[in-house]
Amino acid sequence: MAEYKQPANEQEFKENFKQKKPLMNDTQAHYESSRCLFCYDAPCMNACPADIDIPLFIKQINTGNKEGAAKTIYDSNWMGNACGTICPTGVLCEGACVYNNQDVAPLLIGRLQNYATMSVIESGKQLYSPGEDNGEKVAIIGAGPAGISCACELRTLGYSVDIYEAKSQPSGLTVHGIAPYKISNEEVIAEMNYLQNQLGYNIIYNHTISTKEQLTELESNYSAIFIGVGLGATASLNMTGENLNGVHGAVEFIEELRKNHSDVKIAQKVVVIGGGNTAMDAASGSARLGADEVTLAYRRGKDSMGAYGFEYDLAVSAGVKGLFNASPLEIIGNGSVEGVRFVKTESVNGKLTIIEGSEFTVNCDMVIKATGQAKQGSLLSMIDNLSLDEKTRIIVNADTNQTTNPKYFAGGDAINGGAEVVNGAYDGKLAANGIHQWITQN
Amino acid sequence: MEFTNGSHKTKEMNKKDKIDLSVNFAGIKAPNPFWLASAPPTNSGYQIMKAFDAGWGGAVWKTLGMPTINVSSRYGSTNYRDTRMAGFSNIELISDRPLEDNLREMAEVKRHFPDHAVIASLMVDTRKEWEDIIKQVEDAGADGIELNFGCPHGMCERGMGSAVGQEPEVLKTIVEWVMEAANIPVITKLSPNISHITDPGLAAVQGNTDAISLINTVKSIVGIDLDSYAPYPVVDGKGTNGGYCGPAVKPIALHMLKDLMQHPEIKSTPMSGIGGIETWRDVVEFILLGATSVQVCTAVMHYGFGIVRELEAGLINFMENKGYTTIYDFAGKALPNVTEWKHLNLKSEVKAKINEDKCIGCDLCYIACDDGAHQAIALPTDGGRIPTIIEKNCVGCNLCSLVCPVEDCITMEKFDDGKEHETWHELTESNRIPDTWNDDRAGGKGHYVPEPLEALATKRKDKSGMRN
Numbered sequence: 001m002a003e004y005k006q007p008a009n010e011q012e013f014k015e016n017f018k019q020k021k022p023l024m025n026d027t028q029a030h031y032e033s034s035r036c037l038f039c040y041d042a043p044c045m046n047a048c049p050a051d052i053d054i055p056l057f058i059k060q061i062n063t064g065n066k067e068g069a070a071k072t073i074y075d076s077n078w079m080g081n082a083c084g085t086i087c088p089t090g091v092l093c094e095g096a097c098v099y100n101n102q103d104v105a106p107l108l109i110g111r112l113q114n115y116a117t118m119s120v121i122e123s124g125k126q127l128y129s130p131g132e133d134n135g136e137k138v139a140i141i142g143a144g145p146a147g148i149s150c151a152c153e154l155r156t157l158g159y160s161v162d163i164y165e166a167k168s169q170p171s172g173l174t175v176h177g178i179a180p181y182k183i184s185n186e187e188v189i190a191e192m193n194y195l196q197n198q199l200g201y202n203i204i205y206n207h208t209i210s211t212k213e214q215l216t217e218l219e220s221n222y223s224a225i226f227i228g229v230g231l232g233a234t235a236s237l238n239m240t241g242e243n244l245n246g247v248h249g250a251v252e253f254i255e256e257l258r259k260n261h262s263d264v265k266i267a268q269k270v271v272v273i274g275g276g277n278t279a280m281d282a283a284s285g286s287a288r289l290g291a292d293e294v295t296l297a298y299r300r301g302k303d304s305m306g307a308y309g310f311e312y313d314l315a316v317s318a319g320v321k322g323l324f325n326a327s328p329l330e331i332i333g334n335g336s337v338e339g340v341r342f343v344k345t346e347s348v349n350g351k352l353t354i355i356e357g358s359e360f361t362v363n364c365d366m367v368i369k370a371t372g373q374a375k376q377g378s379l380l381s382m383i384d385n386l387s388l389d390e391k392t393r394i395i396v397n398a399d400t401n402q403t404t405n406p407k408y409f410a411g412g413d414a415i416n417g418g419a420e421v422v423n424g425a426y427d428g429k430l431a432a433n434g435i436h437q438w439i440t441q442n
Numbered sequence: 443m444e445f446t447n448g449s450h451k452t453k454e455m456n457k458k459d460k461i462d463l464s465v466n467f468a469g470i471k472a473p474n475p476f477w478l479a480s481a482p483p484t485n486s487g488y489q490i491m492k493a494f495d496a497g498w499g500g501a502v503w504k505t506l507g508m509p510t511i512n513v514s515s516r517y518g519s520t521n522y523r524d525t526r527m528a529g530f531s532n533i534e535l536i537s538d539r540p541l542e543d544n545l546r547e548m549a550e551v552k553r554h555f556p557d558h559a560v561i562a563s564l565m566v567d568t569r570k571e572w573e574d575i576i577k578q579v580e581d582a583g584a585d586g587i588e589l590n591f592g593c594p595h596g597m598c599e600r601g602m603g604s605a606v607g608q609e610p611e612v613l614k615t616i617v618e619w620v621m622e623a624a625n626i627p628v629i630t631k632l633s634p635n636i637s638h639i640t641d642p643g644l645a646a647v648q649g650n651t652d653a654i655s656l657i658n659t660v661k662s663i664v665g666i667d668l669d670s671y672a673p674y675p676v677v678d679g680k681g682t683n684g685g686y687c688g689p690a691v692k693p694i695a696l697h698m699l700k701d702l703m704q705h706p707e708i709k710s711t712p713m714s715g716i717g718g719i720e721t722w723r724d725v726v727e728f729i730l731l732g733a734t735s736v737q738v739c740t741a742v743m744h745y746g747f748g749i750v751r752e753l754e755a756g757l758i759n760f761m762e763n764k765g766y767t768t769i770y771d772f773a774g775k776a777l778p779n780v781t782e783w784k785h786l787n788l789k790s791e792v793k794a795k796i797n798e799d800k801c802i803g804c805d806l807c808y809i810a811c812d813d814g815a816h817q818a819i820a821l822p823t824d825g826g827r828i829p830t831i832i833e834k835n836c837v838g839c840n841l842c843s844l845v846c847p848v849e850d851c852i853t854m855e856k857f858d859d860g861k862e863h864e865t866w867h868e869l870t871e872s873n874r875i876p877d878t879w880n881d882d883r884a885g886g887k888g889h890y891v892p893e894p895l896e897a898l899a900t901k902r903k904d905k906s907g908m909r910n
Contacts, residue, residue: 029690037847040809042829061525101802102848345606 003319006266006290015261016288017180020314021085021111021147029115032108033062039098042290044109047096050077050429054093058112069116071127078149079425080176081121084113085183087422088308097257118187121194128198131158136439139164141209144172144206145421146412147228148192149428150435151201157436161201162222166208170196174256174414174421179281181288185258214384218289220408222434227394227403227410228259228428231373231418241331242369250274250282252372257285267366269293271340272320273328273368275305280315282368294320294363299327299345300352311414323362327354331367339363376414383408393417400434401427409435421426461761463754463766465499467735468653468712470626471588472559474499475725475769478749479737480563480588480631483747487547491554496747497754500559502655502737503548505536505590506575507565508602512538518684519673530692530740531664533594533675533682536565541575545582552583555740565590565602572616573623580635586626589617589651591642592633594685604658607633609646617649619620629714632698633654634691637805639716643708654702655714655737657695659685660900672712688740696731700780703732708757720749727768730776769872784870791855792838794818794831800851803827807842811835815841817892835890 001306007013024032036058045056053072073080089095089110097106120127136159139280140147143165151161167176170192172210175185188298196203209215218225234249246267257264267287268370274283275298283296296315298305302324305312333339344358375392387395387404394403394410399411411427413419477500478484478493485504493501512535520529537544552560562579564587566572576587584587591613593603606613613630620628630646632796632886634638636659646654657806660661661683663673695717702708715733720741728736741749757769766772796807811819818835819842831842843852871876876883 031524037804037806039803040805043803098802098804350675 002287002290002292003317004288004290006022007262009262009319013180015289017285019184019287020181021114022263024108024111024115024120029061029112032112035061036101036107037098038435042096043096043371044093044107047092048076049092049420050083050426052080053077053094055107057116058107058109061116062366063114066116066119067125067127070120070125071111072204073117074127076429077422077425078152078195078422078429079145079171079174079191081114081117081318082145082171082183082188083420083422084117085187086174086178087420091308102236117191121190122386124194124197128152128156128304130155130199132402133160134158134159136223137162137221138224138226138435139218140226140228141218142166142172142228142230142349142412142414143203144171144207144228144412145174145414145424146230146414146431147172148195149425150226150228150411151158151428151431152195152199153429154435155199155201157432159203159223160438163201163203164207164209164218164368165197165203165205168205170203171290172424174226176258177251177253177278178258179285180261181284182281183385188352205283210379215382217287223439225408226428226431226435227383227408227414227423228412229376230380230413232262232376234369235372235374237369237371238329239328241333241337244331244333244337244367245335246333246337246365247331247367249371250278250368253282253368253402254278254285257289264289267364269295269298269364270366270368271295271362271364273297273340274302275307275371276370277307277311277374280307280311280369281307282339283320284315284318285369287320291366293364295323295360295364296320297323297328297340298343300324301325301347320436329359332361337365337367340367366389373413373418380414381414391417396431397432397434400437401431402434403437406438445802457544460767461758463499463757465555465769466733467559467627467714468586468629470500470501470559470561470653471557471655472735473557475733475735475753476563476753477501477559477714477735477737478560478742479739480505480590481739481740481743481851482532482534483742485539487551490547490551490560493742493747493750494555494558497750498747500561500585500735502561502563502588503537503544503584505565505593506541506544506579507536507590508567508571508597508600510535510538510596513677515675515677520664520690525741527688527744529662529664529685529686530688530743531662531674531684532659533677533684534596536563536590536593541578545578548579548582548584550586559585561586563588563631565589565593565597567602569619572619573577576620576623580626582623586624586652587620587624588629588631589620590618590631590658592631592635592637592656592685594633594659594661595683599767604633604661605634607642607811608636611622612643612752613642614649617646618649621650627652629655631658631716633658634694634698635661636715638706639701640705643702643705647708647711652765653709653712653714654708654806655716657698657717659687660691662686687718688744689718689720692724695860696727699728699731699733700777703774703777704780717785720744722753722760725753725757725778726760726772729773731780732774732777734769734773746755750876782867784867785865788869789858789864789867791856791858792843793833793836794838794859795853795855796829796831796842797853798828798850800829800848802848802851803860804847805829806845806847810841810845815839815891821869832890 004016007016036056042055057069057072064369093109094106099106138161140163141161154161171188176186200377234251270286270291283294320334325345327345329341339361341361344355377392385405394415396415401411403410410429412424465472465475468530476498480502484501490501495827516534518531519527522528562831591607597603600604630651632642665674713733714735716737719738725736808819816837818832819829846852
């Protein structure tokens with residue numbers, strides 16, 4: 001029997017996908033912030049990819065200066081609220097909290113961060129204004145965390161900013177690609193609106209940049225261009241049966257889940273292939289949608305998974321069963337998917353080896369491939385002199401995020417191959433300052 | 443937890459364990475030294491009966507006297523982080539209930555609790571009023587009288603309370619009136635709002651008081667409301683100074699108690715200790731400085747009468763561990779160790795030691811020492827976080843051990859051999875004190891201090907490997 005029954009309506013969907021990091025109330029925040037030691041050269045801050053002055057904002061919460069706390073957060077990270085909720089804090093700031101060294105629970109930094117940021121998002125408190133118009137225009141491709149952050153920072157510096165976004169909503173994977181129990185659509189969009197209302201950048205939705213002509217036009221109309229295109233659709237496994245009915249990409253499945261909630265139809269028996277963050281979200285999501293059996297199949301051992309431990313634990317607690325050292329051979333079925341044939345693997349001297357004759361089949365009526373996203377190689381290949389590394393990641397200057405084509409800057413998954421929202425947010429901010437430096441020096 | 447539930451049970455257990463908590467305080471007998479101070483918790487017979495039933499040994503009735511009218515609101519508090527009422531302030535006056543109600547209830551309490559101490563706190567103006575009211579509380583069965591010469595708000599504007607406590611001559615005169623009129627023991631309660639507590643203390647003794655209690659509340663403003671710009675508690679847009687009490691004032695009370703207990707003409711007078719008492723440890727500390735009863739108010743206003751369970755259990759546990767059977771066995775035992783600075787041994791030397799296994803790497807000790815003390819703690823240069831003590835710079839000030847959030851992680855270790863002893867007093871007597879501006883004999887001479895410019899060169903910021 002499954003842990004969750006299929007949600008019939010939005011209310012039941014919300015129950016099944018209850019927020020893992022609910023908003024703190026004033027009392028919780030006061031007590032929690034009271035515990036902060038205000039460490040010197042604080043390890044939490046050093047562990048934050050966005051450099052947020054964490055001890056300061058916690059002290060500000062404790063002294064009743066919520067707006068000041070929010071400003072401290074946004075000064076370093078334009079995706080402050082989203083990151084408080086979806087950052088893997090257990091391996092970042094909270095993982096670095098010195099209390100861990102004494103077996104005392106670390107500060108709940110992510111939730112304190114949300115407490116501060118949500119207070120200004122809800123009140124609409126204006127913390128920032130656009131800088132004085134400097135007459136320069138910058139185009140941003142992609143309204144994901146990197147693009148939005150770059151836009152915010154550029155606006156404070158006085159640039160006009162147009163963001164070209166292929167989809168109809170801002171924030172990229174924050175709203176499309178993360179399991180709903182991590183953050184709700186409303187919360188993501190509220191932060192996006194909060195920022196846009198203050199800083200006034202333009203977003204042109206449903207506008208894909210995909211041709212050389214479009215790029216040429218951007219190049220002639222803008223002083224600089226920021227590439228924040230992220231990654232593409234789920235990569236192909238190049239395996240028999242991939243086109244059967246009932247085979248889905250994990251990114252597409254989660255996007256569907258984020259958009260259509262309880263209207264998403266889930267099968268009885270689901271096999272999720274993969275071991276990364278998205279695989280966990282897809283498996284967890286399937287179980288919370290009421291699938292009877294969800295098998296998470298990963299070709300290596302459990303410890304080799306890219307996902308965080310807490311994500312796997314959450315999936316298991318939702319009823320997901322792990323199947324490790326099982327490498328998929330083909331998806332079988334006749335028109336519709338009927339199962340996945342696997343072969344057992346083992347690690348021999350650190351090398352993954354197939355065990356001959358160990359083939360077996362797991363019956364299912366739905367397969368979710370969470371085996372990584374394809375790169376945006378075709379767009380990138382149209383940009384002159386843009387160097388990519390061997391994994392199709394854009395090569396940038398680490399201090400300015402400028403690419404090998406000086407007019408182009410880049411950040412986020414397009415340069416790191418797929419990381420956290422906070423990394424994209426940091427990149428966008430860094431690139432904006434890189435753009436400013438480049439434009440003012442030319 | 444045998445000792446934690448009410449006075450009857452305690453009495454049985456005490457007998458069994460030969461611990462006797464009962465006191466005879468200047469002739470006022472009580473089953474234990476835990477008394478309620480004259481304050482809101484002793485406003486009615488209902489409250490005092492409830493307190494005695496919970497285990498309190500005595501109660502000083504909320505001050506009876508001149509008719510009053512109270513304001514709304516009345517209390518303010520000093521909160522420290524998530525700790526509420528670390529300090530507490532009130533602008534409430536003495537009892538505003540009719541005297542006859544108070545006296546009737548006082549008699550009723552005494553009927554139910556004949557062995558408990560019921561003390562009437564009094565505050566009136568003229569000699570005639572003092573004589574009248576003393577007669578009335580004696581008739582009601584009070585075991586003693588406490589003179590409220592401490593209240594620093596409201597009543598003092600009418601020439602009573604701390605207005606008396608701050609004028610030793612007036613205080614002495616009133617004590618003399620009272621002593622002539624009273625047939626029951628008299629406790630004079632002192633105000634801390636004075637330069638030398640021994641001045642009113644001596645006046646009370648010269649007026650022949652039977653005992654002294656201290657401290658009353660400290661004149662205070664606990665805070666300003668940032669919208670109305672009025673002090674707390676705000677009464678229709680205005681405020682006034684309050685009387686400050688609660689845990690924050692304990693150090694002031696302990697010091698004043700010590701001053702009285704070391705004064706040759708005052709020290710034989712029984713002392714009832716008041717000021718921030720909330721735990722058994724506080725009780726023991728007051729007794730060690732000579733108090734033989736303690737009075738509690740704020741802790742009860744915060745937690746209710748039930749906290750006496752902790753006071754009693756903790757006191758008994760302490761006495762068992764130390765082998766005492768009555769509180770008189772250790773009353774005043776700390777007094778010989780409280781001396782003047784000039785008698786402290788200048789040759790004694792301690793230095794901090796950090797236990798690496800316990801250190802959690804918050805580095806508060808480092809920054810406290812570097813910014814707030816003597817630059818005697820170093821951080822590793824390899825990016826690690828376990829600090830080390832630079833022994834030659836460490837003056838043994840204690841600051842690092844005080845800020846360290848880990849129990850027993852930083853300890854102060856003895857460095858001298860214990861053989862040398864030299865005090866400022868001895869140096870003065872033998873004409874050896876440093877007496878020029880740059881005297882070689884002065885303490886800081888040769889002590890390591892970094893060059894001023896080094897302050898601008900020591901920013902530690904290494905963020906490596908965190909970016910993907």
